Amino acid sequence: MSGADCPGCLILLIDESVAMESLCQDGKANVIGNQPKRKSDAVAATLNTLIRQLTAGPNFDIALVGYHTDADGNAVAKPCWGGELAGRDFVSLKEAAAHPVKVEQRARKLPDPTSITGFREEMVDFPVWYTPQIKGTAPQIKAFEYSQGLLTAWQAAQHGPYRTPIILHLFAGGSSDGNPFKVISNIQKLPSNPLVIQAHLCVSEHVPATLYAASRVFVPAGPARDLFDRCSPLPANLISFLKAAKVAVGPNARGMVYNGRMTDIVQFMSLTKEFTRDWPAKSDVSAAAPEAPAPVDTPAPTITPAPVSAAPDLAPIEIYDVVSETEESLDLNLRPTEQAPAPTEKAACVLFMLDRSVADPFGGNTQSSWTRLQDHVNSLLAKIAKAADGQVETGVISYGTDPLGTVEVRQTFEGPLSGKTLVSHTELADGALRIDEVQQQEPDGVGGLMTITLKKKIYVELEPTTAAPPVSAFEAAQGLMTDWCDRHPGACVAPILVHLTRGQLSAEELGEAWDKLSSIRTLTGGVVGYHLVATEEPHSSVAFPVDNSGLQTDQLKALFDKSSTLLASERLEVSKPKLIKIDSRGLVVNGKFDFLMDGITEAFSKL
Numbered sequence: 377m378s379g380a381d382c383p384g385c386l387i388l389l390i391d392e393s394v395a396m397e398s399l400c401q402d403g404k405a406n407v408i409g410n411q412p413k414r415k416s417d418a419v420a421a422t423l424n425t426l427i428r429q430l431t432a433g434p435n436f437d438i439a440l441v442g443y444h445t446d447a448d449g450n451a452v453a454k455p456c457w458g459g460e461l462a463g464r465d466f467v468s469l470k471e472a473a474a475h476p477v478k479v480e481q482r483a484r485k486l487p488d489p490t491s492i493t494g495f496r497e498e499m500v501d502f503p504v505w506y507t508p509q510i511k512g513t514a515p516q517i518k519a520f521e522y523s524q525g526l527l528t529a530w531q532a533a534q535h536g537p538y539r540t541p542i543i544l545h546l547f548a549g550g551s552s553d554g555n556p557f558k559v560i561s562n563i564q565k566l567p568s569n570p571l572v573i574q575a576h577l578c579v580s581e582h583v584p585a586t587l588y589a590a591s592r593v594f595v596p597a598g599p600a601r602d603l604f605d606r607c608s609p610l611p612a613n614l615i616s617f618l619k620a621a622k623v624a625v626g627p628n629a630r631g632m633v634y635n636g637r638m639t640d641i642v643q644f645m646s647l648t649k650e651f652t653r654d655w656p657a658k659s660d661v662s663a664a665a666p667e668a669p670a671p672v673d674t675p676a677p678t679i680t681p682a683p684v685s686a687a688p689d690l691a692p693i694e695i696y697d698v699v700s701e702t703e704e705s706l707d708l709n710l711r712p713t714e715q716a717p718a719p720t721e722k723a724a725c726v727l728f729m730l731d732r733s734v735a736d737p738f739g740g741n742t743q744s745s746w747t748r749l750q751d752h753v754n755s756l757l758a759k760i761a762k763a764a765d766g767q768v769e770t771g772v773i774s775y776g777t778d779p780l781g782t783v784e785v786r787q788t789f790e791g792p793l794s795g796k797t798l799v800s801h802t803e804l805a806d807g808a809l810r811i812d813e814v815q816q817q818e819p820d821g822v823g824g825l826m827t828i829t830l831k832k833k834i835y836v837e838l839e840p841t842t843a844a845p846p847v848s849a850f851e852a853a854q855g856l857m858t859d860w861c862d863r864h865p866g867a868c869v870a871p872i873l874v875h876l877t878r879g880q881l882s883a884e885e886l887g888e889a890w891d892k893l894s895s896i897r898t899l900t901g902g903v904v905g906y907h908l909v910a911t912e913e914p915h916s917s918v919a920f921p922v923d924n925s926g927l928q929t930d931q932l933k934a935l936f937d938k939s940s941t942l943l944a945s946e947r948l949e950v951s952k953p954k955l956i957k958i959d960s961r962g963l964v965v966n967g968k969f970d971f972l973m974d975g976i977t978e979a980f981s982k983l
Contacts, residue, residue: 383655384539385437385466385530386430386648387523388423388546390456390506392416392444393514395549395834398810400578400638415548415577416508418638423506423546426645431473434655436539437466439526440505443519445512451553451742453515453522456506465526476503513552513747517740519545520559524566531568538568539655540611544648545574546641549810550599550837552747557779558738560606571608571651573631575644579791579809586634588618590626598786600634602839605779607632610647617650719899720866722766722983724976725798727853728753730836731877732776733843735912745878745910746840752908753876756972757835761804763973766980768801771856775849776841783844787852789835797856808833846881850889857896857903868979869943871896872904874972875935879909879965883934890938900979904940906962908969917967920960932965939963943975 396416423440430438443453457464458477480502488496523543530541543563560572576599578585586600588610595601607630610618618625621643633644730753734744741747753772760770773787789796791809799807812832857871873893881889893903909932918926924936939961942948948956948971956971 383434383436383657384652385439385527385541386652387439387441387526387541387543388426389519389523389543390419390423390440390442390508391514391545391547391549392442392508392510393512393549393552394510394812394814395514395547395810395837396508396577397510397813398548398579416510419546419577419641420506420508422638422642422645424502424504426648427469427472427505428503429649430652431469433469433649434652435468435470435657436652436655437468437530438472439466439523441519441522441526442509443515443522444510445515445552445742447511449512449742451515451518451740452512453519456509458505458507461505466530472505476505477507478504480504513742514547514549515553515740515742516547516551516556517553517559517738518742520556520563521740524559524563527563527566527568527570531566539652541568541570542648542651543570543572544645545572546577547574548577548579549834551839553740553742554734554737554744555602555779555839555841556738557602557606564608571611571631572606573610573644573647574603574607575633575636575641576603577641578635578637580635580794581637582792583635583794585636585640586632587623587636587640588625588629589632590628590630597784598788598790599838601778603632603634604630611651614647614651617647717866717899719868719979719983721864721868722980723864723867724766724768724869724979725857725860725864725867725871726760726768726770726972726976727798727856727871727873728756728770728772729846729849729853729873729875730772730774730838731846731875731881732774732838732841733878733880734840737840737842744840745912748910749876749878749908750836750838752910752969753836754832754834756874756969757804758833759973760801761807761833763801763976765977766983768976769798769860770801770804771798772836773849773852773856774836774838775844775846777844778841781842783848784841785848785852786838787856790837791835798860804835808835809837810834843880845885846889847885847892850892854892854896857893861896861898865899867898868900868983869976870898870900870902870904872906872943872972872976874906874908874969876908876910877935879911879929879931879935881931881934883930883937886931886934886938904943904962904975905938906942906969906972907935907939907964909935909963909965911966915966918963918965919967920956920971921963922957922959922961927965936961936963942971944971944978947978948974 397414400413400415400418440456442456446452455465460475461467481499482502483497484500485495485497527541563570589595589604592601592604595604610629610631615625615629633640734746760768775785778784787797793799793807812834814830814832815827816830896903915928920942924933927933927936942960942962945956945958945960949958
């Protein structure tokens with residue numbers, strides 16, 4: 377790599393996880409024949425076009441980096457150059473122009489008013505430098521750490537002035553190894569003050585894209601706001617460029633696109649052409665580098681969770697049970713008395729409560745407790761979506777901290793169900809962010825293995841955070857459950873709360889949180905509380921215990937005390953005697969919650 381004659385550099389950072397296998401949500405904008413393009417293919421075409429266009433301008437250094445996890449779950453970030461450039465980190469655009477991996481013949485559409493379709497096609501040469509290699513999950517911490525290493529080495533090799541480097545990141549889902557906020561902040565504070573601009577590919581064509589937001593206050597809490605916090609402010613010339621393209625941007629706009637269509641992505645990538653347009657060629661650098669944009673370190677305002685709307689003013693439900701002293705914080709196992717009216721509705725509510733905390737959210741662990749919990753909740757939501765009888769409504773509430781350390785509670789879905797708090801199982805069936813295909817090996821019955829392809833629905837894709845108290849999240853749960861009970865006074869199943877956690881809450885924190893639910897009463901009793909725990913420290917698997925003797929920490933024993941008896945335990949004791957007893961609690965540690973729907977199905981069958 378050359379020294380003083382480098383004007384600047386560009387890193388193209390590409391998500392190569394299975395999230396990129398999902399189809400473009402652009403209507404007819406990205407279609408091959410009658411089939412929509414995969415995101416990976418659409419991005420590859422756009423990247424190769426960008427590289428070809430850049431080779432016609434100033435000669436500067438460019439890196440092409442992909443990231444994913446391998447078959448063993450290890451995070452991988454590596455150069456994606458092929459052919460004669462294979463294994464290189466940075467190459468000059470002059471070298472790239474001379475060494476594409478291949479040149480294909482592709483059809484290009486051109487406007488043609490004389491054609492019935494309104495366009496005509498012509499065959500053109502299409503140089504290819506990048507071909508996606510899709511596998512695993514998306515370890516963004518690893519990807520940005522790798523990029524930081526590239527930039528640090530590039531800066532050290534310069535012996536004169538250089539321009540502001542750019543990292544352009546394209547991705548389709550959340551980070552699988554933690555929140556990359558910390559490493560991105562470190563990158564933005566390098567002496568060259570790199571620009572970090574990022575674009576998230578569309579998950580729902582029904583949800584508007586968030587383009588170049590200027591204030592986090594006006595960005596919806598959730599992944600879009602997370603992205604805002606991790607993107608650099610755009611310099612004045614790029615803001616002027618966007619305004620000239622009729623894009624509404626403010627003076628403090630960030631280099632971010634969330635839920636972007638491919639038209640948005642193409643426009644986003646054109647920012648690099650505009651930013652580097654006046655860069656001198658390597659041999660022409662003589663003047664001092666222009667002033668670089670300041671790193672992102674301005675504290676953002678504190679955002680408090682939106683208040684839960686009050687329940688409708690309906691007639692209160694009579695209470696027919698007496699809460700004993702041992703159950704006063706949460707009515708776990710009460711049953712209606714003989715005088716209670718019988719349930720009349722095949723209706724159930726299952727609310728998932730996600731503890732997003734991990735010991736080190738910036739540590740890059742692709743196998744963290746949060747990763748396992750997120751897999752569990754996606755699996756359980758997929759099961760609810762298949763409910764065949766009655767109506768099951770479900771919602772997801774998560775709690776953690778934002779980058780400023782403020783408690784953050786989220787209680788709405790993303791993607792096709794964006795903005796909704798409780799949805800029916802029929803809505804859930806078509807409401808996934810995306811559907812991943814994963815391969816799994818199973819015995820073939822004759823001593824060998826067969827590979828089968830499974831479809832995995834992804835509803836929740838968030839990042840881990842530092843620990844936060846759960847009280848605000850349980851207050852939100854109280855509001856949602858109270859509203860549901862008022863809408864379904866004759867429900868045959870009490871509301872079910874499944875708390876997914878790493879199991880590090882103290883008994884005091886847990887007690888204060890669960891007290892919020894003690895006022896919720898239905899014909900069939902109080903809230904049914906379950907816990908699904910994925911521990912960070914080694915702990916043996918425990919499933920549906922009848923006592924706390926197998927639990928090794930005081931925190932897990934506190935969770936046992938706040939766990940309800942498993943619904944349908946009497947029937948399950950007969951059909952699954954080795955697993956379930958009549959007094960089995962709804963607590964699972966480092967295992968799967970296999971019997972969530974059994975109690976609901978049994979209650980529905982009695983009406």
